[in-house]
Structures are given as structure tokens and as C-alpha cells.
Amino acid sequence: MGSDNPTGAxxxxxxxxxxxxxxxxxxxxxxxxxxxxxxxxxxxxxIRRTKGxxxxxxxxxxxxxxxxxxxxxxxxxxxxGSIRPKGPRSxxxxxSVWALATLEEQILPFFEEYALLVKQPDFSxxxxxxxxxxxxxxxxxxxxxxxxxxxxxxxxxxxxxxxPLEEILGGSSETVRQAL
Numbered sequence: 001m002g003s004d005n006p007t008g009a010x011x012x013x014x015x016x017x018x019x020x021x022x023x024x025x026x027x028x029x030x031x032x033x034x035x036x037x038x039x040x041x042x043x044x045x046x047i048r049r050t051k052g053x054x055x056x057x058x059x060x061x062x063x064x065x066x067x068x069x070x071x072x073x074x075x076x077x078x079x080x081g082s083i084r085p086k087g088p089r090s091x092x093x094x095x096s097v098w099a100l101a102t103l104e105e106q107i108l109p110f111f112e113e114y115a116l117l118v119k120q121p122d123f124s125x126x127x128x129x130x131x132x133x134x135x136x137x138x139x140x141x142x143x144x145x146x147x148x149x150x151x152x153x154x155x156x157x158x159x160x161x162x163x164p165l166e167e168i169l170g171g172s173s174e175t176v177r178q179a180l
Contacts, residue, residue, distance in 0.1 A: 020073045020074075020076035020077035021073070022073050022074070022077045024110070024113075024114050025114065027074070027077060027110075027114070028111070028114045028115070028116055028117075029117075030061070030070070031061055031111075031116065031119070032116050032117055032118045032119055033118075034061050034062050034063060035059070035060060035061040035062075035119065036058075036059075036060045036061075036062075036119075036122075036155070037057075037058075037059055037119060037122045037123050037125075037126035037154070038057070038058055038060070038122075038126075038154065038155055039055055039056065039057045039058075039126065039129050039147075039150075039151035039154065040055070040056045040058065040151075041053055041054070041055060041056075041148060041151065041161075041163065041168055042054045042056060049139050049140070049141070049144075050138070050139070050141070050144045051170055053144070053148075053168055055129070055133065055138055055144075055147055055148070055151065056098060057098065057100070057103060057126060057129055057130050057133065058096055058097070058098040059081075059096070059097045059098075059103060059107050059126075060094050060095065060096050060097075061074060061094070061095040062086065062092050062093070062094055062095075063092070063093055063095075064091055064092055064093070065085075065091050065092070065093050066091075068083070068093045071083045071093055071094075071095040074095050075095065078097070078106050078107065078110070079106060080097055080099075080102045080106045080107075081095050081096060081097040081102075082095070082096055082097075083095050083096075084096070100130060100133055100134050101134070103130045104130055104131060104134055108127050108130060108131075111123050111127075112127070121154075122154045122155060125150045125151070125153060125154050126154065128150060129147050129150055129151060132146075132147055133147070145169055148165070148168055148169060149165070152165050
């Protein structure tokens with residue numbers, strides 16, 4: 001049964017158009033090599049429920065400024081995010097998405113449809129943290145602790161973290177170790 005549609009597509013409305021010419025599988029491979037799903041933990045004295053700590057999930061992709069056009073393509077591809085230098089004297093650019101709603105609506109569905117190879121375990125934890133935060137679970141002590149522990153399980157088990165887990169959770173080192 002043919003279609004009267006001159007392009008031969010039975011229903012073009014069901015096929016979303018990408019905002020970029022990038023192939024989704026290429027994007028997955030590129031992010032597996034140059035991207036990062038992370039959840040930082042910052043001091044914020046205004047927040048009392050979590051003893052002055054705040055979680056910030058961020059999806060980032062890095063690229064040397066000579067190939068910065070690739071990051072521009074990622075902005076078009078995902079339809080969100082921003083690009084900035086990695087540091088004041090760095091020649092590396094960073095594509096970042098950190099708004100919870102945008103992460104949940106744009107980034108998570110893509111990487112659930114197109115699975116990562118290398119970064120899949122970190123992405124799974126990241127997705128759980130983002131969705132839990134959208135449900136405001138991080139505002140209660142038990143939910144905050146669970147999400148901090150998940151964040152510390154990401155990216156080489158938190159080895160690059162500036163602060164130890166016990167400082168954030170407010171317990172002694174021994175109490176925190178026993179809870180792990």
C-alpha cells in the first residue's frame with residue numbers, strides 16, 4: 001500500500017526533525033569520549049534542610065576551541081545548553097546543561113533511547129538523581145543522603161571530590177564508613 005505523499009513517507013509528523021545534522025549514534029560515541037555526567041556538591045549557607053549543602057547535576061562535553069563548532073552543533077542537536085571556556089586561560093570549551101527540567105526533558109530521554117557504552121553506569125545514577133531532585137526528594141534528610149551517596153558512586157567513586165563524604169553528611173568518618 002503506497003502513500004499519496006510525494007516523499008514516500010507514510011506519516012511525516014511521527015518523525016521528529018533533528019535541529020542538527022549530527023547522527024545520534026555519533027553523538028553517543030562523542031559524549032562517551034568527551035562528555036561527563038556529574039553531580040557536584042556545593043556549600044550554600046541559605047539551605048538549612050540539607051545543613052548548608054546543595055546538589056547540582058550537570059551534563060558537560062569538552063572540546064578544544066579549534067573544534068568548537070562541534071559544541072555549537074550539540075546546542076542545535078539537543079536544543080538547549082550553553083558553551084563557555086573551561087577556565088579563564090583555557091583553550092578548552094565546555095558545553096553544559098544544568099537546569100533540572102531541561103536535563104529531564106531533553107538530555108535523559110536521548111541517552112535512554114541511545115545507550116552509552118563507557119559512561120552508562122554514571123548516566124544511570126545521574127538520571128536517578130535528576131528525577132529524584134525533580135520530585136524534591138533531595139529536600140529531606142534521607143533523600144539528600146541517598147542522592148549524595150549516589151553522586152559519590154559516580155565518576156571513579158568520587159575520587160576527585162574536593163570534600164570527603166563524611167564532611168557533607170556531617171557524621172564521623174567511622175559512622176559514614178559503616179553506613180557504606
